[in-house]
Amino acid sequence: MLELHDCEQCTACDLALTRQRVVISRGAASARLMLIGEAPGAREDALGQPFVGRSGQLLDRLLLEVGLNPEKDLYICNAVKCRPPQNRRPKRGELTACRPWLDRQIDLVDPAVIVLLGATAVDSLLGIKTGMTQLRGQWLSWNGRSVMPIFHPSYLLRNPSTAADAPTALTRADLTAVQQRLCER
Numbered sequence: 001m002l003e004l005h006d007c008e009q010c011t012a013c014d015l016a017l018t019r020q021r022v023v024i025s026r027g028a029a030s031a032r033l034m035l036i037g038e039a040p041g042a043r044e045d046a047l048g049q050p051f052v053g054r055s056g057q058l059l060d061r062l063l064l065e066v067g068l069n070p071e072k073d074l075y076i077c078n079a080v081k082c083r084p085p086q087n088r089r090p091k092r093g094e095l096t097a098c099r100p101w102l103d104r105q106i107d108l109v110d111p112a113v114i115v116l117l118g119a120t121a122v123d124s125l126l127g128i129k130t131g132m133t134q135l136r137g138q139w140l141s142w143n144g145r146s147v148m149p150i151f152h153p154s155y156l157l158r159n160p161s162t163a164a165d166a167p168t169a170l171t172r173a174d175l176t177a178v179q180q181r182l183c184e185r
């Protein structure tokens with residue numbers, strides 16, 4: 001059986017050559033909600049924790065707004081655990097190499113609800129390449145778990161409109177639906 005902490009010594013793909021830290025998770029392993037992002041960025045690579053840069057700060061703010069405590073109510077991780085150089089998107093082989101660690105995390109946390117942050121997380125978990133504009137806000141089902149794709153927070157940072165139909169407002173609505181689903185399940 002794969003031990004999650006062995007991930008820290010993993011060299012299964014070339015991202016091991018350039019990383020500073022393996023970035024596994026933050027939040028609560030007992031949570032009923034799991035969020036999956038793409039890959040660590042510079043700050044995550046330096047600190048060894050996911051979503052601690054600008055994207056993470058925006059995400060935490062939105063989660064708090066809908067009544068979800070990022071420390072207690074969820075477990076957050078990424079499709080790949082090591083930073084890709086220049087923050088490029090992870091390659092297919094890297095997603096595949098890292099998938100056993102993601103599966104181990106899902107087994108350990110056993111979440112009722114999984115939120116996929118952006119297209120890479122959707123591709124990694126489900127193998128679906130449909131655009132996020134179509135997918136976001138839709139409930140999917142995977143291995144008995146409710147799964148919702150939402151926009152990646154870095155997309156919200158690049159599209160900062162506060163209009164009611166803009167990405168940030170749509171994401172707030174999606175996270176509200178997630179919070180409600182957790183109350184129902």
Ligand code: URA
Pocket residue numbers: 037038039040041044049050051052053055056078
């Ligand atoms: N973006 C991600 O997808 N993950 C992180 O941990 C930080 C930024």
Ligand code: SF4
Pocket residue numbers: 007010011012013014015016022080081082094097098099101
């Ligand atoms: Fe291993 Fe994943 Fe890091 Fe690649 S990205 S070295 S598979 S932990």
